Amino acid sequence: MKPTQPKGIPRREFLELSAKTAAGIGLTSLPLVGSGCLGPSPAKTVHGACYHDCPDRCSWKVTAADGKVTAFQAGDNPYTAGKLCNKMDAFPSDVTYHPDRLLTPLKRTGEKGTGTFTPISWEQAIGEVAGKLRAIVAKSGGEAILPYSFGGNQGLVQGEAIPNRFFARLGASQLERTICGNAAVAGVLAANGQTTGVLPEDCVHSKYLVLWGTNPILSNQHLWPFIQKARDHGATLVVVDPFRSRTTAEADWHIQPRPGTDTALALGMMHIILAEGLQDQDYIDRHTLGIEELRAHVQAHNPATTAQITGLPEETIIAFARAYAQSTPSLIRVLIGMEHQANGASAFRAVAMLPALTGAWRHHGGGLMHMTYELFGEALNWESISLPAELANPATRSINMVELGKALTDPALDPPIEALLVFNSNPAVTTPNQNLVRRGLERPDLLTIVSEHFLTDTARYADYVFPATTVLEHWDLFDSWGSTYLNLNEPAIDPRGESKPNSELFRLLARAMGYTEPYLYQADLEIVKNTLKSDHPYLEGITFESLRQSGGQRLTLPEPWIPHAEGNFKTASGKCHFHDAALEHPLPAYLPVAYSEEELRAYPLHLLTLKTPKYFLNSSHANVGHLLEKEGKPYLEVHPQDAAARNIADGDELKVFNPRGRVFLTARISEKVTPGVVCMPQGYWPSLLKGGSSANALTDHRLTDMGRGGAIQEARVEIEKIV
Ligand SMILES: Nc1nc2c(c(=O)[nH]1)N[C@H]1C(S)=C(S)[C@@H](COP(=O)(O)OP(=O)(O)OC[C@H]3O[C@@H](n4cnc5c(=O)[nH]c(N)nc54)[C@H](O)[C@@H]3O)O[C@H]1N2
Ligand SMILES: Nc1nc2c(c(=O)[nH]1)N[C@H]1C(S)=C(S)[C@@H](COP(=O)(O)OP(=O)(O)OC[C@H]3O[C@@H](n4cnc5c(=O)[nH]c(N)nc54)[C@H](O)[C@@H]3O)O[C@H]1N2
Ligand code: SF4
Ligand SMILES: [Mo]
Helix, strand or coil: CCCCCCCCCCHHHHHHCCEEECCCCCCCCCCCCCCCCCCCCCCEEEEECCCCCCCCCCCEEEECCCCCEEEEEEEECCCCCCCCCCCCCHHHHHCCCCCCCCCEEEEECCCCCCCCEEEEEHHHHHHHHHHHHHHHHHHHHHHHHHHEEECCCCHHHHHHHHHHHHHHHHCCCCCCCCCCCHHHHHHHHHHHHCCCCHHHHHHHCCEEEEECCCCCCHHHHCCCHHHHHHHCCCEEECCCCCCCCHHHCCCCCCCCCCCCCHHHHHHHHHHHHHHCCCCCCHHHHHEEEEEEHHHHCCCCCHHHHHHHCCCCCCCHHHHHHHHHHHHEHHHHCCHHCCCCCCCHHHHHHHHHHHHHHHHHHHHHCCCEEEECCHHHHHHHCCCHCCCCCHHHCCCCCCHHHHHHHHHHHHHCCCCCCCCEEEECCHHHCCCCCCHHHHHHHHCCCEEEEEECCCCCCCCHHHHHHEECCHHHHHHCCCCCCCCEEEEEECCCCCCCCCEECCHHHHHHHHHHHCCCCHHHCCHHHHHHHHHHCCCHHCCCCCHHHHHHHHCCEECCCCCCCCCCCCCCCCCCCCCEEEECCCCCCCCCCCCCCCCCCCHHHHEECEEEECCCCCCCCCCCCCHHHHHHHHHHHHHHHEEEEHHHHHHCCCCCCCEECCCCCCEEEEEEEEEECCCCEEEEECCCCHHHHHHCCHHHHCCCCCCCCCCCCEECCCCEEEEEECC
16 A cells, blocks of 8 residues: 555655645545446446555456446456456455345444444434434534544555545544555655656566565566566566565575564675675665665674574575666666565665665666555646645644554543544454454444445444445546556446445545535545546546556556666655655664563564465455355464473464464464574454454554654464463
8 A cells, every 4th residue: 555645745645644644735626526437338347456455556347238247357468467366366256246236225233342233324324423423522522523544445445535534524534544555655655755766567677676675476476577588688586584484485595583683784785785896886875875874884884783683594684685776777676575664664664775775776677666555646636636725734734544442442542532423444453452343342332334345254343334336336546556557447247236435435435424515515536537537748648548448558657768877866855865864863773673571582583464465455355255265274383392381283273372362373383484583374263264353453653764664563462372
């Protein structure tokens, strides 16, 4: 996920703004129009795109006849390349036509969490919810209401425009949407001022490719063919990952540091590069700031110290630093993985400095590859998506989404959260500190409203549930955070049952609240068309009509794309900042969490809760029978040494626990993890597991060192065999 970027706002400021739902820039008020959902005509094929929080943003074609989907196929643009993924191949039957799909509004009739509801009409549901929201606003003010949403639907209309306007008009608390991307981006921006570096397709030109904390075979599948092409041309593939992922199994070299120690590893590489004179001094002199401070800082990070922190042999660190610095073009691919460590943003910052130190940026396919959303930030007309100026009130309280459990249960929070409106997210599964989140959701005095496709573990706690349309049933426009393709999404069928797009839910609520501002009622299709009204050169040859004909189109970007060959960093100085006096830590600092001896003794294992499931996308699809079956039972990877010390055998049933919760898992003894590290999959719904808890029952809502992200992977546990 990425912070989408309005045009014309400086990046640093933008990051701050975009972390909040209710921030943005001016919009010209537009006339009131209807919902924007077009009815289908018999036997037609339309183009659309995947709505998921996935860097690939695949394009597809959907054929419908007599109002029913008859064919669902991948788009054939060069990036999607005729293939979706194992999660999405059967999307129409797995989601749109799934028998468990919610098709009417529901009102709770039993205890919260039990999933006991009765169907009611939209009219009744909207009337009652609006009445309750009005009463809360009158009694406690809008800030007592919290929207909670994330990447469940990444569409610019269904995920951003209308919902954001509604909540800002309501004066609701702003949600800092920081669970994915913010820490990574904060780190990269601190060094380079922008996250866009090497474009995905350009990795084919690199000769030394480092995948640093990312698992593309699973998480970024459409990048993988380009990586393979680079290898066909002779590139070496190195993966830096504390876990032996599916991708590491394919690499030439797997470097396996302790989790959360990447800042130290990158600083250790810099030590070696500078000590051995492997840096590109000319590039440094012309395009960077702070080399002398950096040189002094990395003195302490000699190979012996780096080895001690990372757990890697000194020879590995030295060989890696040399090979990286001496290969041309060298490319480092980062995405999200290590940002969820407590020191995660600093790790991104330190790693982002390496290409400037070695001058890798000079070459086509050399440098750092991270996100691509800034390109769309420049290309599109963001005034169409962002908030009207009069609605952007930075003084409104912000709640960090990572800390949802705390916010819902904090007696000192003034005003307390009295209503929670969840859409595009499933926090009972995906937000850290699951048991605290659950305690919040159990509060009898909390009004919880959830818009969903399914009765998720979050929806089970709702007072009212609204049925949402799937991506086959509404208009939208998709930018991307990992590819360079812009996609239009045209509905293939009418909304099933009584489902409605998010935009329509919030238009109906706005009307029932008595709001009259036209921007609250703008039609989806009109927002889509306005967003494309831009004469930016990246949109040359791309129009509503061309997108409608072709599905996804690549932005028209200059060739060859070598963004920092001549510096041109987007920092204040235009240079890569090795040192920045304005930051709390002017140089990237390796600062591990200081646990007490007692804590380390009681909970000696570092737990990684990773997005390793092949058939889930976060918690999405984890309720779909055949996908759940293929994914299998959740397990805990345990190193043989740790298993032996606890008398655990492969296949034993385990209790994994810490003060926040416990999860029951089957032991898998393997060297996929190093001693002291255990790993389990994220995404399973607690209600479907023994004991009713899943990965996030063990994680904490600690924030990262920069970017206010979630240090979800900074969790410590103990394990025992269940006898
Ligand atoms: N199949 C599938 N695909 C997905 C998703 C999914 O749930 N399932 N989720 C999507 C989403 S939301 C996102 S954000 C992307 C994420 O895609 P990626 O950026 O690839 O991130 P992750 O899969 O979280 O983690 C990648 C790797 O980082 C490693 N890692 C963890 N901690 C550290 C560390 O301290 N240092 C280093 N060097 N590595 C570390 C993990 O072991 C893991 O193998 O994937 C997307 N794609
Ligand atoms: N332990 C642990 N926790 C993690 C992570 C991890 O690696 N480990 N990864 C984190 C990351 S990177 C991310 S991005 C988050 C993701 O966390 P979430 O954003 O909560 O993602 P999903 O679990 O996919 O839930 C999205 C929900 O939105 C619903 N949805 C889809 N389309 C629509 C729509 O049009 N309208 C409405 N109303 N609903 C819709 C789907 O049915 C689904 O239930 O999880 C984070 N949590
Ligand atoms: S989840 Fe990712 S890889 Fe799969 S179809 Fe969607 S965008 Fe493509
Ligand atoms: Mo994510």
